[in-house]
Amino acid sequence: MEPTWNTRTPKRIKNQDNRLIALTQASQVSNVIQLVDNDDNSIVNTGEHTAVNGSLFFSGANSENPNDTELWKSDGTPEGTVRVKDINPGSNASNPSHLTAIGSTVYFAANDGNGNKLWKSDGTDSGTVVAEDDNSRTFADPKGFAVIDSTLYFTTYDEDNLGELWKTDGSSSGTALIKAGIAGSPNSPRPTNELKAVGSELYFANYTDELGLELWKHDSESGNTGIVKDIAPGESYGIKNGSYPGRFTANGSTLYFVAENSTYAGELWKSDGTEAGTILVKDIRPGSAHSNMSNLTSIGSDIYFTADDGLKGTELWKSDGTEAGTILVKDIRPGSLSSSPNSLAAFGSTLYFRANDGSNGFELWTSDGTPKDTNLLKYIRLGSSS
Numbered sequence: 001m002e003p004t005w006n007t008r009t010p011k012r013i014k015n016q017d018n019r020l021i022a023l024t025q026a027s028q029v030s031n032v033i034q035l036v037d038n039d040d041n042s043i044v045n046t047g048e049h050t051a052v053n054g055s056l057f058f059s060g061a062n063s064e065n066p067n068d069t070e071l072w073k074s075d076g077t078p079e080g081t082v083r084v085k086d087i088n089p090g091s092n093a094s095n096p097s098h099l100t101a102i103g104s105t106v107y108f109a110a111n112d113g114n115g116n117k118l119w120k121s122d123g124t125d126s127g128t129v130v131a132e133d134d135n136s137r138t139f140a141d142p143k144g145f146a147v148i149d150s151t152l153y154f155t156t157y158d159e160d161n162l163g164e165l166w167k168t169d170g171s172s173s174g175t176a177l178i179k180a181g182i183a184g185s186p187n188s189p190r191p192t193n194e195l196k197a198v199g200s201e202l203y204f205a206n207y208t209d210e211l212g213l214e215l216w217k218h219d220s221e222s223g224n225t226g227i228v229k230d231i232a233p234g235e236s237y238g239i240k241n242g243s244y245p246g247r248f249t250a251n252g253s254t255l256y257f258v259a260e261n262s263t264y265a266g267e268l269w270k271s272d273g274t275e276a277g278t279i280l281v282k283d284i285r286p287g288s289a290h291s292n293m294s295n296l297t298s299i300g301s302d303i304y305f306t307a308d309d310g311l312k313g314t315e316l317w318k319s320d321g322t323e324a325g326t327i328l329v330k331d332i333r334p335g336s337l338s339s340s341p342n343s344l345a346a347f348g349s350t351l352y353f354r355a356n357d358g359s360n361g362f363e364l365w366t367s368d369g370t371p372k373d374t375n376l377l378k379y380i381r382l383g384s385s386s
């Protein structure tokens, strides 16, 4: 069997019915490969995956021990499909998550039996270790996982439960605290789960008693960290209003995200990192109801997403960042009922997603952004949920 992926020609990999499959060409969805290991055991219970130097690292198990989810790697061949390390020894799973490749190293979170920590792996058993700084500090429950210039950024918390933003280049001396005391809400000192790198800048939501939960950024070049804009100014009942920014998506040098304030409920915003350049893209559902914006996916210079304008239900939209260029792609389930698009995935310049047009159930659709070429791909049953 030929290797089925490499980093130069990315293939669509997905978890279907808890089995890892590779779509060798997205336009030929029938051409799927079930991964097996050298003993012909199916790879099962797969979660995340990331490509490194022509190999796929993934969280999974084999059918012999289907619940022992650990870090695996595969070159697409049975003999090249191996467990990297039994991080939580024996039949207990370490459940690797947040797999993120930088060069030939994969960073991830895993539980060795003593809690979720930041790990790194070079693909060998002995080279799969807990990440530490100079003082042998390890990192509890790491989240975020964004990459700028071969450096990993992540959030964790200290012994007092207070959130922190860190970075690491893989060396203990290059592992450094960026900011202490970042919080995800008025009620929790732990940070939010989302970090997003856009160019040299790192975006995240941060709560302060002065301004509420708002959009912040860290500039990796200057080292400065601060608020981008107080999108929801003022206070209500003695508590500072927050805009609850999230669902961060990068497109070129622009951050797209969903935020709310007293003028607009949850709607699409964008930012160039400046206060003046942080603006509402479009009030898709005017008034106090939010547009239920979700599934933000970048293709070319556009952002695709799902939203409900209050008239057509939850359908597929796209935006070029301008109000006039923020439009419904197609009312796939005509009228006020929703086609509820989900599982949006970019493949080249084409969007793949699942939707229900009201007569075929949930099936695979493709779109090039025009109504004419937004179509049911074929009658392909995608798992048991179809």
Ligand SMILES: [Ca+2]
Pocket (backbone or CB within 6 Å): 068, 069, 070, 086, 087, 088, 089, 090, 091, 092, 093, 094
């Ligand atoms: Ca284990």
Ligand SMILES: [Ca+2]
Pocket (backbone or CB within 6 Å): 211, 212, 213, 214, 230, 231, 232, 233, 234, 240, 241, 242, 243
């Ligand atoms: Ca505020």
Ligand SMILES: [Ca+2]
Pocket (backbone or CB within 6 Å): 312, 313, 314, 315, 331, 332, 333, 334, 335, 336, 337, 338, 339
């Ligand atoms: Ca509709």
